[in-house]
Amino acid sequence: MATTQQRTIYTGTFIHCTDLSKTEILTNTSIGVDEHGKIAFITPVDTLSGTLKSHSWDPAEIRHFPPAPNSSKNISFFFPGFLDTHIHASQHPNAGIFGKSTLLSWLETYTFPLEYSLSDPRTAEAAYSTCIHTTLAHGTTTAAYYATISVESTDILARLCRELGQRAFVGRCAMDNADFQPSYYCDADADTAIKASRESAESILAADPTGLVKPIITPRFALSCTEESLKGLASIAADLKIPIQTHISENLDEVALVARTFPGYSSYAHLYHNCGLLGPNTVLAHACHLSQEEVSLIHTTGSSISHCPASNTSLGSGLCPVRELLDQGVKVGLGTDVSGGYSPSILVAAREAGAVSRLRTAPGVETGIHSLSGKSLITTIATTTDNESSATTSEKQARDKLKLTVEETLYLATRGGAQCLGLEACVGGFEVGKEWDAQFIDLGAEIDAGYVLGGGSVGNVQVWKGMEWEERLAKWVYQGDERNVKAVWVRGRMVVDKVAVRA
Numbered sequence: 189m190a191t192t193q194q195r196t197i198y199t200g201t202f203i204h205c206t207d208l209s210k211t212e213i214l215t216n217t218s219i220g221v222d223e224h225g226k227i228a229f230i231t232p233v234d235t236l237s238g239t240l241k242s243h244s245w246d247p248a249e250i251r252h253f254p255p256a257p258n259s260s261k262n263i264s265f266f267f268p269g270f271l272d273t274h275i276h277a278s279q280h281p282n283a284g285i286f287g288k289s290t291l292l293s294w295l296e297t298y299t300f301p302l303e304y305s306l307s308d309p310r311t312a313e314a315a316y317s318t319c320i321h322t323t324l325a326h327g328t329t330t331a332a333y334y335a336t337i338s339v340e341s342t343d344i345l346a347r348l349c350r351e352l353g354q355r356a357f358v359g360r361c362a363m364d365n366a367d368f369q370p371s372y373y374c375d376a377d378a379d380t381a382i383k384a385s386r387e388s389a390e391s392i393l394a395a396d397p398t399g400l401v402k403p404i405i406t407p408r409f410a411l412s413c414t415e416e417s418l419k420g421l422a423s424i425a426a427d428l429k430i431p432i433q434t435h436i437s438e439n440l441d442e443v444a445l446v447a448r449t450f451p452g453y454s455s456y457a458h459l460y461h462n463c464g465l466l467g468p469n470t471v472l473a474h475a476c477h478l479s480q481e482e483v484s485l486i487h488t489t490g491s492s493i494s495h496c497p498a499s500n501t502s503l504g505s506g507l508c509p510v511r512e513l514l515d516q517g518v519k520v521g522l523g524t525d526v527s528g529g530y531s532p533s534i535l536v537a538a539r540e541a542g543a544v545s546r547l548r549t550a551p552g553v554e555t556g557i558h559s560l561s562g563k564s565l566i567t568t569i570a571t572t573t574d575n576e577s578s579a580t581t582s583e584k585q586a587r588d589k590l591k592l593t594v595e596e597t598l599y600l601a602t603r604g605g606a607q608c609l610g611l612e613a614c615v616g617g618f619e620v621g622k623e624w625d626a627q628f629i630d631l632g633a634e635i636d637a638g639y640v641l642g643g644g645s646v647g648n649v650q651v652w653k654g655m656e657w658e659e660r661l662a663k664w665v666y667q668g669d670e671r672n673v674k675a676v677w678v679r680g681r682m683v684v685d686k687v688a689v690r691a
């Protein structure tokens with residue numbers, strides 16, 4: 189059942205990532221989006237009238253965006269909507285609050301009490317609606333959400349996503365291991381965890397025949413669950429043909445505890461694999477401390493990694509070796525991990541991904557993929573050289589390779605995330621047949637001689653006359669925020685509309 193909308197022509201500059209390191213910039217272009225929210229054609233403005241005729245589109249029945257000829261001198265462009273591959277909607281009220289905690293103490297101090305409070309439907313409604321409004325306003329058109337242990341609360345999140353028009357995967361947190369969570373916020377046993385998760389998934393599936401909002405099986409993380417529940421949850425995902433999300437190797441204390449709790453498995457990833465949880469529709473968040481054997485297993489099974497740099501730095505968890513994962517063919521997307529991460533913005537995640545990748549190159553920083561015996565396989569890059577001046581050329585080249593460029597972080601924010609969530613044929617770029625999940629970005633007027641303070645800038649971004657698109661994109665990633673997002677669409681439906689853009 190697809191909703192029908194008015195055919196719309198979008199005109200202006202379109203920018204998207206065509207592969208990991210390349211962006212395509214289409215100026216003076218029009219994109220036609222059909223009544224099902226799909227891109228019907230992409231054409232230079234000059235040839236639009238002929239394209240309309242060849243598609244039998246009646247000009248009188250077409251809506252335009254911007255609706256009037258755009259006289260603005262501002263630097264603006266359409267960009268694919270962002271995909272947040274890992275966000276806890278239930279923790280949105282706590283974003284920015286983490287004190288001096290690390291993962292396990294943060295869960296106990298801040299997170300479990302908040303999530304439990306969302307068992308009250310009115311509290312859940314407030315938390316979830318503000319989360320969705322906020323992420324949409326930041327350009328997130330798809331989110332892979334963790335809700336809470338409550339089936340009712342999880343249903344509320346799915347309903348609000350449908351109503352507010354955000355593409356989403358919504359997961360009820362399964363957690364039946366009483367050793368690692370408080371008794372007031374824990375499934376009574378494995379059977380309860382499995383049955384409640386199935387009930388939640390079936391309810392979300394039945395409520396949305398359009399498939400915009402889908403369920404995702406969500407064992408919270410290894411320590412939250414027993415082997416029995418992990419295996420039962422994997423069976424539900426296989427039965428209902430729905431994806432799986434969970435956490436992996438976020439923090440060293442957690443990794444050590446997993447090894448002690450599940451001594452029969454050679455690693456964290458092997459535990460998940462043996463329980464049936466790894467596969468092409470599985471998203472694993474963090475992956476800061478994987479061994480080479482685990483990376484190979486993740487790659488072989490087609491599982492993907494959600495890189496959550498703002499969370500990893502806030503909780504001091506570790507530095508995810510993104511370059512090595514990409515080099516080995518592992519799918520990688522970005523996640524905000526609110527509220528381990530302080531920001532609901534995937535633009536901030538892109539920024540932090542760039543920053544973390546550069547931090548990894550600092551002399552003395554231990555980072556990378558390890559062997560199961562614990563030996564770092566890239567020690568020579570990061571630790572043998574104590575100062576920059578004495579580094580050899582090959583060491584400098586190896587360090588530089590670890591750095592993610594602006595283009596690469598934007599790729600992870602769009603197409604990379606789409607690959608993680610099995611949406612690569614549907615969203616993440618501008619191609620005929622893809623759905624119109626997009627954001628309209630305004631970087632303000634160019635600054636030149638005679639500039640008057642405050643005249644024409646939008647938010648923190650200041651674009652100076654003569655800057656090329658490469659520099660403008662860098663300005664956006666490192667200085668931009670939701671003030672630059674003027675409109676957002678999901679499957680052709682306008683879900684954010686800041687009218688000022690029409691002036």
Ligand SMILES: [Zn+2]
Pocket residue numbers: 274276435473525528
């Ligand atoms: Zn998380």
